[in-house]
Amino acid sequence: MALFAQRPNPAAITRQYLIHATTCIITSNVPLAQYIFEQYILKQINFVGMSMSQPAHIEAFFDPTTWTISYVVYDQVGGSAAILDPVLDYDPKSGRTGHDNAQKVLDFVHAHSLTVTWILETHAHADHLSAAAWLKQQVGGKVAIGAKIGTVQQVFKTLFNLEADFATDGSQFDHLFEDDETFAIGTLSARAIAVPGHTPADLAYQVGDAVFIGDTLFMPDVGSARCDFPGGNAATLYQSVRKLLNLPAQTRLFLCHDYPPENRKPQWQTTVAAQRAANIHLHDGVDEATFVAMRTQRDKTLGMPMLILPAIQVNIRAGVLPPADTNGIRYLRIPMDAL
Numbered sequence: 527m528a529l530f531a532q533r534p535n536p537a538a539i540t541r542q543y544l545i546h547a548t549t550c551i552i553t554s555n556v557p558l559a560q561y562i563f564e565q566y567i568l569k570q571i572n573f574v575g576m577s578m579s580q581p582a583h584i585e586a587f588f589d590p591t592t593w594t595i596s597y598v599v600y601d602q603v604g605g606s607a608a609i610l611d612p613v614l615d616y617d618p619k620s621g622r623t624g625h626d627n628a629q630k631v632l633d634f635v636h637a638h639s640l641t642v643t644w645i646l647e648t649h650a651h652a653d654h655l656s657a658a659a660w661l662k663q664q665v666g667g668k669v670a671i672g673a674k675i676g677t678v679q680q681v682f683k684t685l686f687n688l689e690a691d692f693a694t695d696g697s698q699f700d701h702l703f704e705d706d707e708t709f710a711i712g713t714l715s716a717r718a719i720a721v722p723g724h725t726p727a728d729l730a731y732q733v734g735d736a737v738f739i740g741d742t743l744f745m746p747d748v749g750s751a752r753c754d755f756p757g758g759n760a761a762t763l764y765q766s767v768r769k770l771l772n773l774p775a776q777t778r779l780f781l782c783h784d785y786p787p788e789n790r791k792p793q794w795q796t797t798v799a800a801q802r803a804a805n806i807h808l809h810d811g812v813d814e815a816t817f818v819a820m821r822t823q824r825d826k827t828l829g830m831p832m833l834i835l836p837a838i839q840v841n842i843r844a845g846v847l848p849p850a851d852t853n854g855i856r857y858l859r860i861p862m863d864a865l
C-alpha cells in the first residue's frame with residue numbers, strides 16, 4: 527500500500543491501513559493516525575451492529591454430481607441478492623455443458639423477485655465449472671473473486687499455455703475483493719475475508735450473521751480442504767481457519783462442499799462452536815505443526831478432482847468458456863504428464 531499524506535476515504539479504510547496509521551505515529555503525523563484508527567473502529571462497530579440487527583436469508587442448492595453447495599443470500603423478498611459459487615453442469619464424457627443447476631438458482635431468484643447485485647466466487651474451483659457468466663447474462667450482477675486470483679491465473683496460464691493475451695490481472699472479473707473489504711447486498715452488510723491455504727486467492731464472505739467459508743473447513747466429521755494444489759499451503763490454511771474460528775461462537779458457517787460418510791446425508795450448515803469442539807482436523811487444541819503434518823500426509827493420498835482440468839480453464843475466465851477455434855467450436859486443453 528502506498529503511503530499517503532491526506533485523509534483517505536473512510537469507505538476505503540481496511541485492516542491494512544492500520545500499518546500505515548502506525549507509521550504515521552512514528553513520523554509524528556498523529557492526527558492522521560488518529561483519523562485512521564477512529565474510522566476503522568467505527569466501521570467495525572457499524573458492521574457488527576448491522577450484522578446483528580439483520581439476519582441474512584439464505585437458500586442452499588446442493589449439486590449431487592460435484593458435492594457442491596451454491597447459495598442465494600438476500601435481504602428480503604423483493605429485495606437484493608448475491609449468488610455464491612453457482613455450478614455449471616458439465617459432462618466430461620461428451621464435453622457438453624448444461625444449466626439445470628443454475629436454472630434452479632434462477633427460478634428461486636425470480637420466484638422471490640430478487641435483484642441480483644453480486645455473483646460471488648469463494649475461489650477458482652477445481653471440482654466444478656462456474657455458472658457465473660451464464661447467470662450474469664440472465665440476471666446481471668457483478669462477478670467477484672479474491673484479489674489474489676492473478677496468482678492462480680498466472681500458474682494456469684503457463685500450465686495450459688493459454689492464448690498470449692489472456693490477462694493474469696483478474697480483469698475478467700467485475701470486482702476483486704481485498705481482505706476485509708466491506709460491501710452491501712441491499713440492506714445487508716457484507717465483508718470479504720481472505721482465507722488462503724487451499725489456494726492463494728480463497729475468500730470467505732461474511733453476510734450478516736452468516737459466513738460462507740468456501741474450501742477451508744468442511745463438516746466437523748469430514749475436516750478440512752486439501753492444500754496440495756499449486757500455491758496451496760497447509761500452514762496458511764491453518765492460520766486462515768483460526769481467523770474464522772475466532773468469530774463469535776454461534777456464527778453460522780455455510781460450506782462449499784460436503785463429502786458425507788455413508789451413514790449420513792449431505793449437510794452444509796454448522797457453527798464456529800461446533801467446529802471448535804469437534805472438527806476432526808482443526809478442533810481447538812490442534813497445533814499448526816500437527817495439522818500441517820496430517821494435511822500433507824493426507825494430500826499425498828488424494829487423486830486429482832475429476833473436473834480439475836476443465837473447471838480451472840473456465841473458472842479463471844470468470845465462468846466464460848474458452849474462445850471458439852476457427853471452426854466455431856470451443857476446446858479445452860488437457861496437459862499430459864504435467865499435473
Ligand SMILES: [Fe+2]
Pocket residue numbers: 649650651652653724741
Ligand atoms: Fe476448491
